[in-house]
Amino acid sequence: MNAIPEDVVDLIGKPCFPQVSDCQVEAGAIRSFAAAVEDGFPAFWTDEADNMLAPPALLSAWNRSLMWAPEGKGEGSGLALHFLLKRKLGLPRAVVAETETELADPIRPGVRVKCEQVLVDVGEPCTTRLGEGRYWTIRVEYRCAATGAFFGAETMRFFGYGREADT
Amino acid sequence: MNGAGEWFAPVKRKVSARDIVMGAAASRDWQRQHHDIAYARSMNLPDIIMNAPTQTGWFHAYAMDWAGPGGRIARWRLKMRRSICPGAEVVLSGKVDHVEANIDWPDVEWVWLGLVIDTGGERLSEMALLLARPRLATGDCWDIPTEKWCPPPLAR
Numbered sequence: 001m002n003a004i005p006e007d008v009v010d011l012i013g014k015p016c017f018p019q020v021s022d023c024q025v026e027a028g029a030i031r032s033f034a035a036a037v038e039d040g041f042p043a044f045w046t047d048e049a050d051n052m053l054a055p056p057a058l059l060s061a062w063n064r065s066l067m068w069a070p071e072g073k074g075e076g077s078g079l080a081l082h083f084l085l086k087r088k089l090g091l092p093r094a095v096v097a098e099t100e101t102e103l104a105d106p107i108r109p110g111v112r113v114k115c116e117q118v119l120v121d122v123g124e125p126c127t128t129r130l131g132e133g134r135y136w137t138i139r140v141e142y143r144c145a146a147t148g149a150f151f152g153a154e155t156m157r158f159f160g161y162g163r164e165a166d167t
Numbered sequence: 168m169n170g171a172g173e174w175f176a177p178v179k180r181k182v183s184a185r186d187i188v189m190g191a192a193a194s195r196d197w198q199r200q201h202h203d204i205a206y207a208r209s210m211n212l213p214d215i216i217m218n219a220p221t222q223t224g225w226f227h228a229y230a231m232d233w234a235g236p237g238g239r240i241a242r243w244r245l246k247m248r249r250s251i252c253p254g255a256e257v258v259l260s261g262k263v264d265h266v267e268a269n270i271d272w273p274d275v276e277w278v279w280l281g282l283v284i285d286t287g288g289e290r291l292s293e294m295a296l297l298l299a300r301p302r303l304a305t306g307d308c309w310d311i312p313t314e315k316w317c318p319p320p321l322a323r
Contacts, residue, residue, distance in 0.1 A: 029193070032192075032193040033190075033193035033194060033220075033224060034224075035189075035193075036186070036189040036190045036192075036193040036194075036221065036224070037190060037193075037221060037224030037225050037227075037228050038228060039224060039227065039228035039231070040228070040232070041228070041231050041236065042236045043236070043309075053309070055224060055227065056223075056227060056240045056243075057194070057220045057221075057223035057224040057227055058194060058220065060194075060220070061193075061194040061195045061196070061220060062195075064194075064195040064196060066195075067197050093210050093211075095200075095210075095216075095247075096218075096219050096247065097246070097247060098244065098245065098246050098247070099219055099223075099244070099245045100242070100243070100244040100245075100321070101223075101242065101243055101244075101245075102241070102242045102318065103240060103241055103242065103318075104313065104316060105313055105316075106309065129211075130210075130211050131211065149313070156219075162210070162211075
């Protein structure tokens, strides 16, 4: 697993997998997350829709598809590029090592979020306590599906491991 | 107002499986390492692990409890050094690393925070966080219009 496959190299720097969230941002989802992390920030709990904000930690969540839908089984993850890389690199297991996020316009109930994914880099083979593998970095930009307003971007560094022969 | 070097009061928590599963579900994350212990162990993980949005939510709640309702998060970097699993007794702590005037919106200052989750002297997770905070208790950083919202870099 030394050389990076050409079709993976070709992905670097090219926006791909455009996607629009399968539902609108809504108060119930905001409150469920705020409850899960015990966050009492008033804008997550208000009954005034105009003053409600989505937790910044949910920036990427709106574009994770449902696990099931009437028209077909979903994947449960919005990061199609990440799963494509796992397949192409033969590294079926992966964990997130680091994320960096920037925020712009706030996300409020009623909007749909669209995103695009970009492969930033793929590292050389290396070994961690999880096993042999590689790091790779993906940047995802999130915008309002209706207006294009920039909500923010997330840059994630993954470690993929567990060669297919071992699984 | 407090300045650089201020330490936050530590908060202790015992991580439960429910914390991990509830956070993953509420962030629509059904990757099996967040709810299926047998699958997690097949990944060489010790147990189900807390996902990134849940860790981020814990850090944000801790920071915004300090910043107040007028505070507004601008950027963060999350480094997950060790898995956070059920049963872990963790401590959240943090401090103000740097404070700087906001030249685009003078009623607001930029604040850089360094936050960590530790257990038994071991670092599990850390976050560098940049937020805007109003200079006055009645101020609100959510009033800053898009064209004036220009957060500086995380690195200082």
